[in-house]
Amino acid sequence: MSVVHPDQRGPENRSALGRLVSVDERTFIEEYWGRAPLLSRAGELVQSFDDLMTVEAVDELVSHRGVRTPFARMAKDGALLDRSEFTASGGFGAEMTDQLDSAAVLSAFASGHTLVLQGLHRLWPPLIDFVRDLVDDIGHPAQVNAYVTPASSKGFSPHYDVHDVFVLQVSGEKRWILHPPVHTHPLSNQPWSDRRSDVENRARETPAVDTVLRPGDALYLPRGWIHSAEALGDTTIHLTVGVASFNRYDVARQVFDMLATDADLRQPLPAGIDLNDPDAVLPHVDRIIDDLASLLDELRGDTTAQRSIAERLGARLTDITRPEPVNPLRTVAFMTGISADSQVVWRQGLAASVSRDSTTIHLTLRAKTVSLPIEAADAIAQLQTGKPCRVGDLVGLDTDSAIVVARRLLREGIVVPAS
Template structure:
């Protein structure tokens, strides 16, 4: 068996709880009608939960004043222009001799003067968002990052622009007016930023918006990559989260297919000696011959679904971070591990399970673990993502389950829940 990098009972059953917090429609309808296609506004009265458990104005003050943040985990901007880091950082002082630690005094001065605070990488620095992001990655199957934007009253942080990743905007505090315009460059790739189409973006921003709404606490907005947007805080300070989702694309699949053709002898051959690359007529024949050889190479050795999937799964593993583990609590729990202990597969950790004679090979995070073949039913059950007591693991008695799970917990494959 070869489960996805985000295997789990919730996703497998169609229930995507983290995603569902951000949308007023069902997950299936969102996938079919909105994902990568068009914006979706979800007001607080249409959502089951607000976002106060994820972030707050108090959290902003704590991060800025007490957590010792450094750049690039924070930046500041005024009317679209990013401030140099010396405007809001200073040396850390005795015991923290670093030059770019966030200075709460400098931040106060700039913020009071109208600068927007941008807290970057909250999926690495703020516990509730770390947990939420891990679950959202499992729900959507694409890498995720989270920033917070804290904008003073009646201030605009950035000019109209588009992002090269899909986003959810979650309004935390205050009110912000959002103007959304149609793309001028649909589905931009990561190396196709809005600055490459600056004039077209500015022109489109003068047209009637597709959406012109004020987001209030508990509201959420989904924007596919490429959709132009700008926002302005109204009244009091606005705090919102921007959840960036860097979607894998069909171009990524094509790239994996092309990578396989590197071993084809005809495609490894040199271009003709003295070829004038500026001469369209000379290049046309070479290009036509090369494309024909490329098609032939793909037809002669068609890429298998498993090979392409494994390649993209490796990339997914490289750019995402599995659920954090707690070393002290885990070691303490291992000391009392027994049949009543409850474990589950670590969220966001890719797993591959294969029988090999009298052994079952479990590949996780680039490592391979060999266990007795009798463990296969228990491992398959754990890979489903369900929380399970050791005594309930199929195919193992309690003593064997303790031995197997102790190893997998120490290897950071399983999480001990209780």
């Protein structure tokens, strides 16, 4: 279950997705998502992106945060700089040799290399919270990189990404050139380098979009759209929010994984078959197609199996996303002083499947199962709505039992302090 906490939204209670697009969210989903680029100017959006990233924040990440590779890389004209050129040991007590060396980063940056700070949704608090909200809004995994490009420099040649992208211009100006896909909706194992020649030829054609992004502008790119960017004038910083959207092929893979339970499909092909001879293999291909058609017809009427397929997809999302972080010390202190007047709330983004027997309710999480007395079932359903709840008001429990249940849920990281 995915829970959105309105009090954790951005300024003016604007949704995370709503901050990135100049059209209403329904229009974006129906007309642009996975279909077409959308350019949103600063004046059309609610606010700038200064709460997410600034020039000062980049300097802090480079010089004071001990960022290590692969959370950072540097590139120029499409070529990556060897990490030994911009990393070093942190010295006594921090001898890891792959930490950013701020002086080396300065030298490489001054010579025209773009600095890429990767995985900032795991490193930088404002982006940790923002991406968690965005995942709840769009229902797909997301991550953030920052691209810091020297004046009048280009970090990467024309290419396409295998994920959807939101570009958020933070500082400076950058020219973006877009061309339509040569391979629509590429999968994660279909990178642009497999079609390098087609991409390069398409990039020589008249662009579909040729525009300059200025601070506060945002650009949405569906996966597969060819793009390149060049800094204009001063240093520029932009955030790239990558969205690894699930697709129909992902659903199909879950269907075929379900078919792995069929013993006939798992039996070996004949010994002595010449797999290099298509004519020898074709009869088996034809038979398998017939068998698959029959199995798929059976699945069509099996709602239990279909539900299992849907649950597998949800389990995959849970596996590759993370709920909001917990604060261990604060939580322990909160548990120590917990009372009927304390307020708790379901941990944002935490998915849990619920089952029960006659005496127990079971919460199955990504890495464990937590079991509670069946009397707590109504309180669990109450908390799963995502609304902050006073411990003494947990449904179906007296005060002492409510405190015990709340303390257990806090310890297991299922709920967090609401204030």
